[in-house]
Amino acid sequence: MSTNILAEPPAGSGLKAVPGSNTPGLVQVMKLRQDPFGFAETNRQKFGDVTFVHVFGTTIVSCAGPEAAERILMNKDRAFANGPAWGFFIDKFFHRGVMLLDFDEHRHHRLILQQAFTPTILKGYMQEMQPMIMNAMKQFPVRDVLLFNEFKQLTLDVALEVFLGLELPKKEADKINKAFIECVRAGVGLVRADVPFTRWGKGIRSRKVLEEFIYSHIPAKRAKETPDLFSVLCHAESEDGHRFTDEDVVNHILFVLMAAHDTSTITMSQMAYHMAKHPQWQEKAREQSLELNPELGYDDLGKLDVLDAIMKESLRMCTPVPAQPRMAVRDTEVNGYFIPEGTMVQVPNLSNHYRDDIWTNPFAFDPERYSAERKEDKAHRMAWMPFGGGVHKCIGLYFGQMEIKTIMHHLLRGYEWTIPDDYVLPMDYSALPVPKDKLPVTIRRR
Numbered sequence: 001m002s003t004n005i006l007a008e009p010p011a012g013s014g015l016k017a018v019p020g021s022n023t024p025g026l027v028q029v030m031k032l033r034q035d036p037f038g039f040a041e042t043n044r045q046k047f048g049d050v051t052f053v054h055v056f057g058t059t060i061v062s063c064a065g066p067e068a069a070e071r072i073l074m075n076k077d078r079a080f081a082n083g084p085a086w087g088f089f090i091d092k093f094f095h096r097g098v099m100l101l102d103f104d105e106h107r108h109h110r111l112i113l114q115q116a117f118t119p120t121i122l123k124g125y126m127q128e129m130q131p132m133i134m135n136a137m138k139q140f141p142v143r144d145v146l147l148f149n150e151f152k153q154l155t156l157d158v159a160l161e162v163f164l165g166l167e168l169p170k171k172e173a174d175k176i177n178k179a180f181i182e183c184v185r186a187g188v189g190l191v192r193a194d195v196p197f198t199r200w201g202k203g204i205r206s207r208k209v210l211e212e213f214i215y216s217h218i219p220a221k222r223a224k225e226t227p228d229l230f231s232v233l234c235h236a237e238s239e240d241g242h243r244f245t246d247e248d249v250v251n252h253i254l255f256v257l258m259a260a261h262d263t264s265t266i267t268m269s270q271m272a273y274h275m276a277k278h279p280q281w282q283e284k285a286r287e288q289s290l291e292l293n294p295e296l297g298y299d300d301l302g303k304l305d306v307l308d309a310i311m312k313e314s315l316r317m318c319t320p321v322p323a324q325p326r327m328a329v330r331d332t333e334v335n336g337y338f339i340p341e342g343t344m345v346q347v348p349n350l351s352n353h354y355r356d357d358i359w360t361n362p363f364a365f366d367p368e369r370y371s372a373e374r375k376e377d378k379a380h381r382m383a384w385m386p387f388g389g390g391v392h393k394c395i396g397l398y399f400g401q402m403e404i405k406t407i408m409h410h411l412l413r414g415y416e417w418t419i420p421d422d423y424v425l426p427m428d429y430s431a432l433p434v435p436k437d438k439l440p441v442t443i444r445r446r
């Protein structure tokens with residue numbers, strides 16, 4: 001690996017040039033996909049925390065560590081934008097989703113979206129989803145199952161009901177599910193053109209399927225208010241009386257469904273894996289769930305502190321959104337390094353969660369690190385950051401945690417699950433991190 005620099009800093013600025021490797025992009029992508037931790041660590045040892053790589057047909061400056069994360073995500077001087085950075089990966093598939101908007105326009109749309117995530121509305125969602133989840137759990141397969149697939153199906157059903165207020169026949173729900181998967185996987189495809197059978201090509205076709213599906217339901221949603229996100233977005237108004245257009249509604253719904261779906265499935269799969277690998281934690285979490293009623297109330301969520309610690313640790317060890325890209329919209333700096341206008345930077349959430357200057361024994365599953373005595377996650381405001389930070393911080397973080405805990409609560413009460421002693425979950429890091437084998441487990445009714 002030879003050292004090169006990204007760009008010469010302006011004379012007299014006192015800034016340093018970003019070092020990095022000019023190794024061709026394809027080689028870097030392969031290394032990154034195979035072993036993201038090894039890749040990040042090798043680069044860090046050779047070049048430091050701020051370093052560039054050529055990947056996905058562009059150059060990205062990775063800015064590791066909590067200070068860099070704070071600088072970029074809090075973005076006090078508005079030097080970084082989301083749209084051109086996330087847009088590079090997903091604009092074709094999640095055009096004008098709120099995460100792709102910037103500055104005043106982002107604020108305007110986010111304030112309207114926020115109306116669908118107030119505590120009162122969240123309590124309503126919880127009431128809607130609880131019977132669905134309880135019912136699904138009663139019919140949970142008691143045999144060897146691919147747990148990732150089961151969670152995925154369940155979160156999609158919840159999303160369709162709670163966000164869209166629609167009950168779809170299985171065939172149509174499967175079609176929508178497939179279209180989402182294709183859109184999510186498309187952004188990091190190696191071929192970035194509408195070529196049949198490539199990830200990108202499939203993503204473009206899937207976006208059309210999803211758009212037609214949402215557009216077809218808008219007239220009914222505009223006509224009558226119902227307790228779901230789709231309806232809220234059709235009726236919500238900003239202070240100056242502005243309403244989302246049909247196009248806005250489609251773009252936001254598709255983005256939120258995408259943002260809610262895979263992230264929660266990944267988190268639950270990780271939690272289930274760690275609880276199978278460390279059955280003492282499964283038992284501890286079950287004990288707490290058994291102390292509560294089967295039907296979990298909104299106020300009970302805070303009582304599940306063992307499950308909460310397991311969730312936090314799972315989110316640390318496998319952050320569903322492994323990096324947050326941004327584009328420098330003018331010449332700027334990160335940690336004293338010169339970042340020229342037009343440079344794509346990224347906050348590497350996943351590898352930040354393995355820094356040994358913050359986390360003791362970072363590769364060990366250790367939910368006690370969040371205890372009041374240790375509080376490792378509070379070492380820095382950006383130490384534990386699976387939900388990001390700043391104005392784009394995850395809008396669904398309470399919804400996501402509520403859904404995850406409710407599902408796990410019912411699973412723990414009704415079932416035990418195991419994996420062979422020597423089993424290690426094989427991960428696919430080529431898009432969002434998912435288990436390659438869909439997490440096979442043996443389920444027994446309790």
Ligand code: HEM
Nearest residue numbers: 098099259260263264321324386387388392394395396400
């Ligand atoms: C464990 C589950 C989840 C994780 C780890 C997660 C993670 C994230 C992260 C890291 C971001 C910030 C991206 C950036 O700034 O570049 C984000 C944004 C977002 N998330 Fe989540 N998310 C989760 C669940 C959800 C759910 C359930 C919803 C919807 C109900 C949701 C909706 C959104 C939206 C709309 C944004 C964009 C916010 C904005 O740009 O203003 N997420 N999420």
